[in-house]
Amino acid sequence: xxxxxxxxxxxxxxxxxxxxxxxxxxxxxxxxxxxxxxxxxxxxxxxxxxxxxxxxxxxxxxxxxxxxxxxxxxxxxxxxxxxxxxxxxxxxxxxxxxxxxxxxxxxxxxxxxxxxxxxxxxxxxxxxxxxxxxxxxxxxxxxxxxxxxxxxxxxxxxxxxxxxxxxxxxxxxxxxxxxxxxxxxxxxxxxxxxxxxxxxxxxxxxxxxxxxxxxxxxxxxxxxxxxxxxxx
Amino acid sequence: xxxxxxxxxxxxxxxxxxxxxxxxxxxxxxxxxxxxxxxxxxxxxxxxxxxxxxxxxxxxxxxxxxxxxxxxxxxxxxxxxxxxxxxxxxxxxxxxxxxxxxxxxxxxxxxxxxxxxxxxxxxxxxxxxxxxxxxxxxxxxxxxxxxxxxxxxxxxxxxxxxxxxxxxxxxxxxxxxxxxxxxxxxxxxxxxxxxxxxxxxxxxxxxxxxxxxxxxxxxxxxxxxxx
Amino acid sequence: xxxxxxxxxxxxxxxxxxxxxxxxxxxxxxxxxxxxxxxxxxxxxxxxxxxxxxxxxxxxxxxxxxxxxxxxxxxxxxxxxxxxxxxxxxxxxxxxxxxxxxxxxxxxxxxxxxxxxxxxxxxxxxxxxxxxxxxxxxxxxxxxxxxxxxxxxxxxxxxxxxxxxxxxxxxxxxxxxxxxxxxxxxxxxxxxxxxxxxxxxxxxxxxxxxxxxxxxxxxxxxxxxxxxxxxxxxxxxx
Numbered sequence: 001x002x003x004x005x006x007x008x009x010x011x012x013x014x015x016x017x018x019x020x021x022x023x024x025x026x027x028x029x030x031x032x033x034x035x036x037x038x039x040x041x042x043x044x045x046x047x048x049x050x051x052x053x054x055x056x057x058x059x060x061x062x063x064x065x066x067x068x069x070x071x072x073x074x075x076x077x078x079x080x081x082x083x084x085x086x087x088x089x090x091x092x093x094x095x096x097x098x099x100x101x102x103x104x105x106x107x108x109x110x111x112x113x114x115x116x117x118x119x120x121x122x123x124x125x126x127x128x129x130x131x132x133x134x135x136x137x138x139x140x141x142x143x144x145x146x147x148x149x150x151x152x153x154x155x156x157x158x159x160x161x162x163x164x165x166x167x168x169x170x171x172x173x174x175x176x177x178x179x180x181x182x183x184x185x186x187x188x189x190x191x192x193x194x195x196x197x198x199x200x201x202x203x204x205x206x207x208x209x210x211x212x213x214x215x216x217x218x219x220x221x222x223x224x225x226x227x228x229x230x231x232x
Numbered sequence: 233x234x235x236x237x238x239x240x241x242x243x244x245x246x247x248x249x250x251x252x253x254x255x256x257x258x259x260x261x262x263x264x265x266x267x268x269x270x271x272x273x274x275x276x277x278x279x280x281x282x283x284x285x286x287x288x289x290x291x292x293x294x295x296x297x298x299x300x301x302x303x304x305x306x307x308x309x310x311x312x313x314x315x316x317x318x319x320x321x322x323x324x325x326x327x328x329x330x331x332x333x334x335x336x337x338x339x340x341x342x343x344x345x346x347x348x349x350x351x352x353x354x355x356x357x358x359x360x361x362x363x364x365x366x367x368x369x370x371x372x373x374x375x376x377x378x379x380x381x382x383x384x385x386x387x388x389x390x391x392x393x394x395x396x397x398x399x400x401x402x403x404x405x406x407x408x409x410x411x412x413x414x415x416x417x418x419x420x421x422x423x424x425x426x427x428x429x430x431x432x433x434x435x436x437x438x439x440x441x442x443x444x445x446x447x448x449x450x451x452x453x454x455x456x457x458x459x
Numbered sequence: 460x461x462x463x464x465x466x467x468x469x470x471x472x473x474x475x476x477x478x479x480x481x482x483x484x485x486x487x488x489x490x491x492x493x494x495x496x497x498x499x500x501x502x503x504x505x506x507x508x509x510x511x512x513x514x515x516x517x518x519x520x521x522x523x524x525x526x527x528x529x530x531x532x533x534x535x536x537x538x539x540x541x542x543x544x545x546x547x548x549x550x551x552x553x554x555x556x557x558x559x560x561x562x563x564x565x566x567x568x569x570x571x572x573x574x575x576x577x578x579x580x581x582x583x584x585x586x587x588x589x590x591x592x593x594x595x596x597x598x599x600x601x602x603x604x605x606x607x608x609x610x611x612x613x614x615x616x617x618x619x620x621x622x623x624x625x626x627x628x629x630x631x632x633x634x635x636x637x638x639x640x641x642x643x644x645x646x647x648x649x650x651x652x653x654x655x656x657x658x659x660x661x662x663x664x665x666x667x668x669x670x671x672x673x674x675x676x677x678x679x680x681x682x683x684x685x686x687x688x689x690x691x692x693x694x695x696x697x
Contacts, residue, residue: 071455074521076479126405133401137394141479142521146459147388150452154384154406157444162409165437220479227481231504231670235535235568242565246551253553314547318608321515321543322566323535458533459519 011210018203025197042106045099051198052096053121055205059089060124064156067149076220079145082152083135084212086128088205093125116166123162127155141223236331239324243332244339250309251340257305258340261298265348268294273355283356288419291352292411295345295371296378300400302340303382306333307390316390316457326454334383334449341375358422367421373438374414380442381406384449388456413437466529468493468616468647469514474523476509482671483509486523489666489676491649493528493615496642498658498679499651500690501668507651508620510668514649515543515618527616539567542614544622548605550593556580556604557589560611567612579607583633599627606634610641617641619650623657635661655687667694 029044066082069075100118105111112118131151138144251257272290276283310316319329349371353360360367385402389395413434420431427435469491476484484506491497501507512518514525516532530537543549550559560576569575580586583603593601609617622634638661641648652658659665659679667675667690675694683690 123405123408126408127402130398130402130405134392134398137392137398142477143391143459146455150388150456151402153452154381154445154448157448158406158409161437161441161444165409165412165434168433168437224480227478231481238568239566242562246554246562249558250551250553312547312552313550314545315549315551317515317517317545317547318543318549318563319566320517321538321541322563323538323568324566325535458517 007210007214011207014203014210015207018200018207021196021200021203025193025200028193029197040106042103045103047194047197048201049096049099049103050194051201052092052099053117054198055201056089056093056096056121057124059085059092059205060128060152060156060159063089063128064152067152070145071149076141076145079141079149080213080216080220081209082149084209084216086131086152087212088208090125090128090132091208092201092205093121093128096121097125114166116163116170119166120159120163124155124159127158128152131155141220235323236325236328239322239328240332240335243319243324243329244335247306247309247333247336248339251336257302258344261301261340261344262347264301265294265298265344266351268297269348269351269355284358284423285419287352287356287358287422288417289415291348291418292374292415294348295341295375296404296407296411298344298348299341299375299378299382300403302344303337303379303386303403304396304399306337306383306386308386308395311390320457326457327450329457330383330387330449330453333386334379337383338376338379341379342372345371345375359424360422362424363421363426366427367418370414370417370421370435370438373435373442374410374418377410377414377438377441377445378403378407380445380449381410384445384453384456387453410438410441413441467491468495468528469649470524470526470529471510471514472524472526474510474513474520474525476506476513476518476671477521484513484520484668484671487668487671487673488523489673491647491664493647494642494645495663496638496648496661497650497664497666498662499649499666499668500655500658501651501674502695505668506671507668509671511618511620511649511651515541517543539612540615542609542612542617544605544609544617544619546620546624548593548601549608550601550604552594553592555590555592556585556596559593559604560607563608564611569612575611579611582610582637583607584629598625599630602626602630603633606630606637610637615646617646617648617650619648619652621652622650623652631657659684659687665690667691669695 025047029047063082063086066078066085070078070082097118100121101111104113131148134151135144135148138147269290276286307316310319320326324332346368349360349367352358381403382399385399389398389402392398416434417427417431417438421427425431467490471487471489474484474487475482487506487510499507499511509518513520514527514532516538525532527537527541532538532541551562554562557573557576557580560579561572564572564575577586577589580589583606585600585604585607588596588600593604596604606622609619617638623631626634635657638648638650642661648661650658650661662679665675665677665679665683666673675690
């Protein structure tokens with residue numbers, strides 16, 4: 001069908017673009033840029049740490065919005081989109097957590113710090129991992145979509161509360177914050193690389209979501225066929 | 233409005249009557265909580281300063297785990313004999329059904345927790361008397377948070393085959409902000425520190441959590457139960 | 460609302476129910492006049508229970524609507540008018556017969572729920588064991604109590620899902636007499652069942668569901684009663 005071949009073309013095109021951009025960025029990050037003054041080599045991890053956070057949080061937010069959309073429209077397509085986006089967001093959130101942890105270990109000597117961003121991301125990750133676990137536990141697609149939508153809404157609200165709480169707390173108890181600006185400002189040259197990497201990872205994320213969605217669609221078809229077969 | 237309250241109170245009364253007659257949940261929760269508290273008092277020296285610092289955290293860990301036992305049972309008790317269908321088909325709205333169960337759960341949890349608090353005071357030589365009222369207030373707010381989330385997800389997981397596993401998996405991460413607030417406040421209060429400018433923020437967090445999630449749950453429980 | 464013609468007791472309007480993309484019910488539509496007694500028939504898995512659940516407001520249709528006496532079933536006033544009896548007895552094991560009925564009477568808004576409960580305990584012959592826990596009841600006693608619970612708020616529309624399944628003789632007698640009485644009082648009954656004979660005796664109309672679709676909806680004829688397989692042969696799967 002022509003629709004799917006267009007989709008495939010977009011998919012491969014985007015994947016190719018992402019791969020090229022990512023390779024270029026890696027080249028820039030590792031070979032062109034100098035070591036940072038205070039942090040040494042490890043500061044380069046921020047080129048992945050920060051985009052991963054942005055993509056993760058955006059993904060969870062979008063997932064929540066598509067979940068709400070499903071509840072209003074009862075169209076399972078939105079549920080499939082929400083699931084795919086949230087799954088990919090979980091991967092990026094995990095990258096964010098791990099890179100943050102590595103950075104903290106190298107710079108501060110601790111594996112973990114209770115700063116607002118890391119903690120919120122961890123809570124977010126746990127909640128949406130629960131979302132996925134819930135989905136695995138429900139066979140019937142409509143029930144699965146409905147219940148996990150409610151979980152994602154509760155989860156998104158909760159993350160906002162966590163974020164705000166720790167922010168307020170930290171205004172009274174300042175502690176070092178995981179930030180590239182710790183060294184004191186970021187060079188304009190560095191910022192542009194950050195945005196290029198964000199673009200590359202974003203394309204990569206979109207590719208992953210598209211692949212996941214195709215899998216979700218096929219899975220739904222199989223489920224319907226199975227029910228049909230069993231009804232005889 | 234009176235209809236809502238009447239239905240909710242009838243359901244709360246029914247749940248409490250059922251539980252007080254069988255005492256399944258009460259016995260299990262109390263036994264569990266007291267055992268954990270005793271075990272910890274063996275593991276740590278009760279009079280040490282360090283214990284004063286983790287006291288609040290310990291108490292809330294116990295409350296949260298014991299709470300899960302109670303909350304799981306909340307909607308699960310309706311699946312036997314298809315009682316849930318009769319309740320949903322009745323004039324009681326899903327919100328009234330939810331609220332009634334939340335009230336009953338709150339009462340049960342508070343009873344268990346106050347008992348635990350006294351046990352804790354006994355074995356850990358904690359100074360409870362000075363700020364007892366405030367401590368109870370904080371416990372009540374934190375327990376309401378646990379109740380609201382736990383009852384909601386009890387409704388959500390009621391028909392799932394992995395219910396006992398899914399309920400804690402979903403509830404505990406969501407409870408993190410409320411538990412952080414409750415633990416910090418309780419630790420401070422047990423150490424003799426009153427609510428001051430430093431920790432008042434956590435009181436606000438608890439209140440916000442309670443209000444926001446009570447509203448959310450009341451709104452979404454019908455979607456969860458009926459679809 | 461202010462229509463001069465009598466509103467049908469139950470209107471099922473193009474109801475579909477999807478599990479994922481699989482249609483458990485497809486475009487089912489029929490009307491039930493007030494006072495009729497409908498036997499809802501169909502093979503296992505045809506969709507009878509799914510349909511009844513939607514009509515009772517226990518589940519939402521994916522498409523279409525259900526109206527009971529002109530109003531949506533999820534409205535409070537409407538739910539006061541329906542009585543539901545499913546596979547389970549919908550009673551609490553650890554409470555007594557009286558406590559169970561009092562609780563439901565309270566839910567249905569009766570100012571004196573205990574009195575209502577007692578009246579119905581008598582009707583089904585359980586007044587002597589009113590304080591006995593349901594856990595200790597025999598199967599027949601539980602079924603009679605379940606029937607009492609379904610009838611106690613005098614519902615105008617009765618929705619029963621296979622009510623005769625595994626009832627003992629006394630319970631069947633009680634149920635049949637209550638159904639006949641309800642029918643005589645002009646109440647509407649929709650009953651899904653496998654027990655063809657009992658159902659067809661009481662029924663004024665028949666609705667047959669076949670693979671999620673409406674296969675037949677019409678009056679119950681004496682031919683159906685004499686030859687209980689007739690309906691399935693002509694409209695069913697074989």
